[in-house]
Amino acid sequence: MADKLIYLDNNATTRVDDNVYEAMLPYFKEEYANPSSMYKFATKASNALKDAREQVRAFFNAKSEKEIIFTSCGSESANTAIRGVLNMNPGKKHIITTKVEHPCVLNLYQTLEKQGYKVDYIGVNSIGELDLEQLNDAINEDTALVSVMYANNETGVINPIEKISEIIKSKNPNTKFFVDAVQVAGKIPIDVQALGVDLLGISGHKFHAPKGVGALYVNSKTIITPLIIGGHQERGKRAGTENVPYIVGLGKACDIAHDFLKYEATEVKRLRDKLETGILKNIYNARLNTGLANRVPNTTNIGFEYIEGELILLHLSDLGICASSGSACTSGSLEPSHVLRAMNVPFTAIHGSIRFSLSKYTTDADIDYVNSVLPGVIEKIRNLSPYQEELAELKRRKSL
Amino acid sequence: MWDYSEKVMDHYRNPRNVGKIDDADAVGVAGSLTCGDQLKIYLKIKDGIVTDAKFQTFGCGSAVASSSILTEMIIGKPIDEVRKITNKDIADELGGLPPEKMHCSVMGYEALEDALKGYIDKDELDEAMDELHGKPEHQDKIVCTCFGVTENQIWEALKINGLKTVEEVTNYTKAGGACGKCKGLIQDIIDTYYHKEKKEEEEKSTLSPAQKILKINSIIEKQISPELQKDGGDITLTDIDGDKVYVRLRGRCSGCKNSNLTIKSFVETTLREAIDKNIEVIEVN
DSSP states (O other): OOSOOEEOBTTTOOOOOHHHHHHHTHHHHTSOOOTTOOSGGGHHHHHHHHHHHHHHHHHHTOSOGGGEEEESSHHHHHHHHHHHHHHHOTTOOEEEEETTOOHHHHHHHHHHHHTTOEEEEEOBOTTSOBOHHHHHHHOOTTEEEEEEESBOTTTOBBOOHHHHHHHHHHHOTTOEEEEEOTTTTTTSOOOHHHHTOSEEEEEGGGGTSOTTOEEEEEOTTOOOOOSSOSSSTGGGTSOSOOOHHHHHHHHHHHHHHHHHHHHIIIIIHHHHHHHHHHHHHHOTTEEETTTTOOBOTTEEEEEETTSOHHHHHHHHHHTTEEOEEOOHHHHSSSSOOHHHHHTTOOHHHHTTEEEEEOOTTOOHHHHHHHHHHHHHHHHHHHTTOSOHHHHHHHHHHHHO | OOOOOHHHHHHHHSOSSBSOOTTOSEEEEEEETTTTEEEEEEEEEETTEEEEEEEEEESOHHHHHHHHHHHHHHTTOBHHHHTTOOHHHHHHHTTOOOGGGHHHHHHHHHHHHHHHHHHSOHHHHHHHHHHHHOOOTTOOSEEETTTTEEHHHHHHHHHHHOOOSHHHHHHHHOTTSSSOTTHHHHHHHHHHHHHHHHHHHHHHHTOOHHHHHHHHHHHIIIIIHHHHHHTTEEEEEEEEETTEEEEEEEETTTTOTTHHHIIIIIIIHHHHHHTOTTOEEEEOO
């Protein structure tokens, strides 16, 4: 319909950076050698792999590049970390995670439960902050693994990883700590040493590398079994000929992201706040689902009361605006977002919750456009709602 | 992205008949805020005809489209015709809905049913509905507590849409879509439903010998003979022995070189379908 494209769904995926794309190109048609080969022709591919590994090491501030494993995506990073740790500790059957993890992790834990593991799911408060006391109490002698996401994909709320790390080490120093950092890479600095984590996974396409490449940090004190068994690649931790062009892209994206961290923390945050303030000021049935919680700079999750999210997205799509919703209707499942439910977002707002996630490509003009058209879209949908009296009451209270 | 039809998109973009009728003669509600969708429908009825309809919907694109098209389908229609509208009719009118969205059309049907239930005497309506859908009386208990779906609603969805699996029932009614605890119950209902259908089929073959003769005779007279007469022929029943049916072809059929084809592919097939698949038709001269 609209010619415009205002892409505010960067937590789903991002546009590949031009410089990342350029860096990848030589490795498709010119330097296509298998990096494991012995001849001179393979030198460039082999060196490219080394360089990329160093770029990712620097991005994580890991001690050694031997601690970096390239994978195909965030889900593979998480699966490798979780299964790898558990397989090395077959005697321990207890795992701790959170109620708000990404489905790629949650569904794996549900599978493990069926295989005899006991999994504790730690809750969050009404603005999405993790219950650290509950986490502390759950750790015991049998706890093989604690797995906590760095920031939540739907709300952007950041978990205090360093603090959690301290809690774990004080309760059971043998318990391993895996962090799903997919939603923070490129948004806030990652320092695995300062954080004190054992394993940490990222996915390239969330920060301007292409889809199909990810990385996993495994510190030198942690031994894991491989998920994919075969050749010697990745020091035996991940078989399969290395995806050289994509790994080069990931390395380049790490370099660029590192340089853009300040821009994210200032400019992207300014635009996010501008969008958020505009919505909350101009739309009386809007509520910020995360309140005062500490968030990544690019994400806002707003609940529009008494209206439904899919319909908002469909109307926004007609105007060229891309966002996403935790509503039941969008996903095809009948349940609204497990994250917003864990936060006890009221039913009046949960079905109408929309996530806007920005990137370095978002402009003032994009945000001005959204702020100019969104009130009209919401009003149109509000007029369909059977909850006219409740809406009138909301409006009255807001104007006081 | 959902694969929505043009018509669905047109109706959620430009919903018809939105709003409330203050002096409505009938009002129906389906769904709830907790479920994620709710529909309120308001009707004006005069001399047995729906003269106006309006709706308010909290829900997704297909919920709004289902509500909107429903109002178009019923305005100007007599009540007894409106009563016959099913969720399938709504979905068909929209040019189809994705399977996961069929429950939106069910919501339209339920709101309409709710409105009309309030409009006339309840007993009269129950009778009419039973006649229409052949549902037993005892199924009002709630099966899915998450979405408040009753056994009746599931039964109806099975009947109207020919659903076969628990997953399909969830797509159409939402039942079992949240905690999933009722999936076993839903399977039981499906089993009972199809068992009942099977029983009806079995009844066909448990006719007494006398009933069977009467039925065969009536089918030959009313269905088969008129067809053969069109071609200048005819047929008479001469004897029945168990599953063997002896007939005589007459007129132009008699001695026709295709008579065996007539017997096997028409007479025998018709009788097998109507009465018993073991029936064998034999021609006597």
